Amino acid sequence: MDSAPIGVVGTGYVGLVSAVCFAHLGHRVVCMDVDAAKIERLRQGQVPIYEPGLDKLLEDNASRLSYTTSYDELLEQCRILFIAVDTPPSPSGDADLSRVQHATREIAKRGGERLLVMKSTVPVGTGEKVMADLEALGADSMTYASNPEFLREGAAIQDFLDPDRVVIGCFREEDGDLVEALYRGIDTDVVRTSVPTAEMVKYASNAFLATKISFINEIANVCEQVGADVRTVAHGMGLDHRIGPHFLQAGIGYGGSCFPKDVEALKQLAGNSGYHFQLLNAVIEVNALQKRRVLGKLTAHLHKLRGATVALLGLTFKPQTDDLREAASIVLAGRLVHEGVHVRAYDPMIAAGGHPLFPGVTICADAMEALGGADAVVIVTEWPEFSRLDWAAAARVMERPLLIDGRNFVDPAAAVAAGFEYEGIGLGEPFAAAAPAPS
Ligand SMILES: NC(=O)c1ccc[n+]([C@@H]2O[C@H](COP(=O)([O-])OP(=O)(O)OC[C@H]3O[C@@H](n4cnc5c(N)ncnc54)[C@H](O)[C@@H]3O)[C@@H](O)[C@H]2O)c1
Known part of the structure; x- marks a missing residue:
């Protein structure tokens, strides 16, 4: 499973930094975003956000990075999919999970054996809800892990590559093992839960x-x-x-x-x-x-x-x-x-x-x-x-x-x-x- 490229859905501050850093660790990464202008800029080698050092790291690892706006193209290649879409506040103050739902459903619709890894910050209980959603959509062979991100904008690369900890939550130990393996090369405490x-x-x-x-x-x-x-x-x-x-x-x-x-x-x-x-x-x-x-x-x-x-x-x-x-x-x-x-x-x-x-x-x-x-x-x-x-x-x-x-x-x-x-x-x-x- 881990020889295929990693997919990253959402190429914002977290998704793009994660993608480039995973590429730096030696993985091939397919970045997917619904924002066509962002993907076009990335294809031209431009970084659409300001994050110190990101342009250089992206350039250095360009051969391992590719970009698409198409879920079909993403899923043709990737089985491990990091979700890094935004989860803004809703009017009630609860996290708005509509983008997470859109992403997980687009993936579920296309079936296949996949591991969804949630990098977006989502309320406790989201993983269980996504699993129920996947089951309802008949996507029985999809599994789920939580891998929250702690990077700070402005120091994001350093935080990703030299983190205080990596936290991995899973329903099945083998899914946690797959996620943990992606961080090989990073020396830090891994919290498995x-x-x-x-x-x-x-x-x-x-x-x-x-x-x-x-x-x-x-x-x-x-x-x-x-x-x-x-x-x-x-x-x-x-x-x-x-x-x-x-x-x-x-x-x-x-x-x-x-x-x-x-x-x-x-x-x-x-x-x-x-x-x-x-x-x-x-x-x-x-x-x-x-x-x-x-x-x-x-x-x-x-x-x-x-x-x-x-x-x-x-x-x-x-x-x-x-x-x-x-x-x-x-x-x-x-x-x-x-x-x-x-x-x-x-x-x-x-x-x-x-x-x-x-x-x-x-x-x-x-x-x-x-x-x-x-x-x-x-x-x-x-x-x-x-x-x-x-x-x-x-x-x-x-x-x-x-x-x-x-x-x-x-x-x-x-x-x-x-x-x-x-x-x-x-x-x-x-x-x-x-x-x-x-x-
Ligand atoms: N920014 C931070 O410092 C930071 C740090 C840790 C965790 N987080 C969490 O990470 C998540 C992402 O934050 P961010 O700051 O990177 O957000 P962002 O707004 O910079 O990026 C989100 C990206 O997802 C894309 N997107 C939205 N819906 C999509 C869909 N259905 N399919 C594909 N792409 C889609 C958007 O076009 C955008 O490019 C949030 O949950 C946030 O709370 C952010």
């Missing part, structure tokens, strides 16, 4: 990481009240091995294509099963409020928002990606526009002009253009290039050099020395400090 447990590992991991973020953001908010510095608090906490240093950076809240939807989906999953997951309600609420705290900070400094000009630096949900899904910037920009603020923005991944996710926002070609004449600047995404900005020159082009650092990214003392009023997140006195009086 049941399908529902594998599905839960993914949700529980994302919910815990989101909890860490909301926790440190609340600590940051208290630090502002009591005159403590959350950066040092987080450092001091993180040195404790039971806590660890990761995901303790206070900021304007989590976003992206995974945390918001997965935390909400776990909350709904618990609710649907009769359990009220109280902690997750708080995690979600804290995150929603955190995005809005920047407005409070701007109001405290500017007194009146209507008519002010505010520059946003960074729009993507984090640096090193072009992904805008559920980015904190969308809520922040929307609120500011609603308050009558002229919003200008710059992000290295977003073309100048307008963008449908940011109605009323002028997107500029560079940071200095966005800052020109602004009454305040907010760092929304910590793109490395912002640390290299000439902040003294930036202060000079602004109407009022006020910097709200939503990611605690710029050195407060350097910002003040450059002429800024600076305020970060969770930095009690003295960094709510005003700029020194001009001499």
